[in-house]
Amino acid sequence: AQSVTQLGSHVSVSEGALVLLRCNYSSSVPPYLFWYVQYPNQGLQLLLKYTTGATLVKGINGFEAEFKKSETSFHLTKPSAHMSDAAEYFCAVSSLFGNEKLTFGTGTRLTIIP
Amino acid sequence: DTEVTQTPKHLVMGMTNKKSLKCEQHMGHRAMYWYKQKAKKPPELMFVYSYEKLSINESVPSRFSPECPNSSLLNLHLHALQPEDSALYLCASSRTSDDTGELFFGEGSRLTVL
Numbered sequence: 001a002q003s004v005t006q007l008g009s010h011v012s013v014s015e016g017a018l019v020l021l022r023c024n025y026s027s028s029v030p031p032y033l034f035w036y037v038q039y040p041n042q043g044l045q046l047l048l049k050y051t052t053g054a055t056l057v058k059g060i061n062g063f064e065a066e067f068k069k070s071e072t073s074f075h076l077t078k079p080s081a082h083m084s085d086a087a088e089y090f091c092a093v094s095s096l097f098g099n100e101k102l103t104f105g106t107g108t109r110l111t112i113i114p
Numbered sequence: 115d116t117e118v119t120q121t122p123k124h125l126v127m128g129m130t131n132k133k134s135l136k137c138e139q140h141m142g143h144r145a146m147y148w149y150k151q152k153a154k155k156p157p158e159l160m161f162v163y164s165y166e167k168l169s170i171n172e173s174v175p176s177r178f179s180p181e182c183p184n185s186s187l188l189n190l191h192l193h194a195l196q197p198e199d200s201a202l203y204l205c206a207s208s209r210t211s212d213d214t215g216e217l218f219f220g221e222g223s224r225l226t227v228l
Contacts, residue, residue, distance in 0.1 A: 036217075043118070043204055043219030044157065090156055102217065104156035 002027040004091045006105035014113045019063075019078040021108050023091035026072065033074040034092040034102075035065055044090065050074065061085070086112045120205050120220035128228050129195060135223045137188040137205030143218070145211035146188040148180060149204040151222070157204055163188060164211040195227045 007022040036044040048059025055067040091105040149157035162170035163182040179191040202222040
């Protein structure tokens with residue numbers, strides 16, 4: 001069984017401040033981890049993914065995430081928030097069994113304060 | 115071309131109507147997915163097609179009927195829906211269903227059942 005927990009359904013940060021969105025996972029096999037972003041009235045877009053190899057993963061729009069096995073975490077960060085980052089962010093986990101078993105977290109809505 | 119195109123973007127239907135949602139991709143992907151997303155919730159998997167064959171049906175009511183006419187097209191036929199079926203319906207594709215890579219999502223079809 002696999003699952004992800006996103007801590008904080010709503011996060012607000014000031015423009016230019018650090019963005020930190022938290023995600024913890026549970027998986028009985030080595031996990032593959034993803035962050036997806038959903039802008040209002042749009043579908044989901046992949047920000048970044050971890051499968052194997054380097055634990056610090058860089059994605060689009062200046063986001064990055066670090067896989068920490070000891071903490072079962074995959075937190076998403078961005079050094080300086082921009083107004084255009086306002087969106088819903090979903091952490092997701094799958095395994096070597098593929099996309100059919102992709103499990104999404106409940107999402108975190110990021111608000112940027114001007 | 116990295117797009118998944120969904121039509122219509124908005125659909126309003128009565129409980130006795132029959133309508134269809136359409137999804138198209140030209141990325142050569144062999145796996146296609148239907149997800150249902152309620153407001154402020156993560157996407158929920160409904161169906162997976164792999165090489166034009168239905169591989170997963172997540173116990174979806176029979177009033178939802180998927181169809182995959184060819185590797186580029188995916189339809190969702192709707193009949194006798196209930197108001198609680200109102201949601202955003204997302205189509206997605208990936209290279210294969212046992213691929214742990216990126217899911218490409220369309221912008222969704224927002225369905226309102228009166």
